[in-house]
Amino acid sequence: RLPEALAVPFSLVSRQLCLPAILTYADCVLSNWRLKDPAGNMDLIFNFPGVESCRGFLLVSVIVEKSAASGLRAMLATRRAVETCDEASVLNGLAEITASLKRMRDDFKLMHDGLVYEGVSEEPVFLSGCSAAQSSAIQCFDAFLGVQHEEPSGKLHESQSAFLRRIRLHMPPDHRRLIESLSAGARLRDLVISRPTLHLHRAYNRCVSALEDLRNFHLCAVAKFITVPSGQARAAAAATAGRCPLGGGLGLDSTGTGGSNPMIFLKSQQGHMVIYRPILLVAQLQQQGHMVIYRPILLAAQ
Numbered sequence: 001r002l003p004e005a006l007a008v009p010f011s012l013v014s015r016q017l018c019l020p021a022i023l024t025y026a027d028c029v030l031s032n033w034r035l036k037d038p039a040g041n042m043d044l045i046f047n048f049p050g051v052e053s054c055r056g057f058l059l060v061s062v063i064v065e066k067s068a069a070s071g072l073r074a075m076l077a078t079r080r081a082v083e084t085c086d087e088a089s090v091l092n093g094l095a096e097i098t099a100s101l102k103r104m105r106d107d108f109k110l111m112h113d114g115l116v117y118e119g120v121s122e123e124p125v126f127l128s129g130c131s132a133a134q135s136s137a138i139q140c141f142d143a144f145l146g147v148q149h150e151e152p153s154g155k156l157h158e159s160q161s162a163f164l165r166r167i168r169l170h171m172p173p174d175h176r177r178l179i180e181s182l183s184a185g186a187r188l189r190d191l192v193i194s195r196p197t198l199h200l201h202r203a204y205n206r207c208v209s210a211l212e213d214l215r216n217f218h219l220c221a222v223a224k225f226i227t228v229p230s231g232q233a234r235a236a237a238a239a240t241a242g243r244c245p246l247g248g249g250l251g252l253d254s255t256g257t258g259g260s261n262p263m264i265f266l267k268s269q270q271g272h273m274v275i276y277r278p279i280l281l282v283a284q285l286q287q288q289g290h291m292v293i294y295r296p297i298l299l300a301a302q
Contacts, residue, residue: 004119011120018173021120025134026172029061042066056110061132064107068137071100075144075182082186087200090191094203101141101210105217132218133167136175141211143182145204146189 002010007021014021028046036043042062047055078093141147168176192204 008119020170022170024170025061025132026170026175028058030065030136030172032058033062060107060110061135063110064104065135065137067100067103067107068135069100071097071104072137072140074100075140078188079144079182079185082188082191085191087195087197090188091200091203094200094207097141097144098203098207098210101207101214104137105210105214108214108217108221133163134170136171136179138214139164139168139179140182143179144188145208145211146187147208147211 011021019026032045033042034045035041042059044055044058044062047058074093074096078090078097081087081089081093168179171179188204192200
């Protein structure tokens with residue numbers, strides 16, 4: 001139980017910010033940095049006491065989000081270009097977004113029970129703790145590129161899609177509105193498919209591939225720094241007939257900070273990430289004009 005002296009003011013302030021009364025990714029990453037020196041190096045505003053390794057974890061997340069900024073700016077400019085069918089500007093925008101996603105991937109290399117809020121609710125409140133799943137940038141890229149997370153059969157993976165929608169409630173309100181706007185605006189994919197331009201198709205595919213690479217690298221990072229150490233801790237505990245030194249005896253990979261099993265969730269995103277890629281098919285070549293027909297092909301991410 002969270003004492004009323006903490007629960008009431010915490011809930012009131014959170015309500016004003018349109019955020020849940022829990023530590024979110026926006027709190028400990030997006031709003032938790034400062035410039036350390038004129039050279040542009042960054043540091044955290046606050047860190048958790050006694051856990052210096054946490055500083056590195058959070059700083060890497062800050063740096064990844066910083067690299068996403070240029071891609072988000074390019075995304076908005078490209079959306080305007082899609083609305084006016086400005087192919088040259090779309091090409092430039094896709095190149096900038098691809099470069100941003102690749103920098104985010106490179107930056108990664110630097111790396112329950114409910115709670116009763118006394119005086120607020122007598123029922124346990126279930127909220128997702130700070131998690132990289134709450135990164136607004138990744139869902140923005142998904143929305144803009146037309147990425148959908150589906151079962152191989154084509155049916156939406158309900159538990160995952162519900163989780164992704166629920167996790168938006170832990171994002172700042174302006175970020176949620178941006179994701180919704182990108183999902184509802186002019187469709188980049190529709191423009192790409194409608195144009196018989198090979199270099200435009202290739203630029204879009206490169207952008208999508210960069211997003212796939214980013215997700216794959218994140219999966220590897222979780223395995224290296226969370227899943228493997230957790231398994232080693234459980235093995236050590238079993239060998240000494242003691243409790244897991246990392247807590248609970250179940251290890252770290254049963255439930256992540258966001259409330260889901262991190263490896264199952266990330267692998268499901270990887271396996272059910274269905275991307276509509278415009279693939280060039282030579283349907284008919286004529287001696288004069290060499291007419292080529294482009295047809296959208298549905299490919300599942302490897």
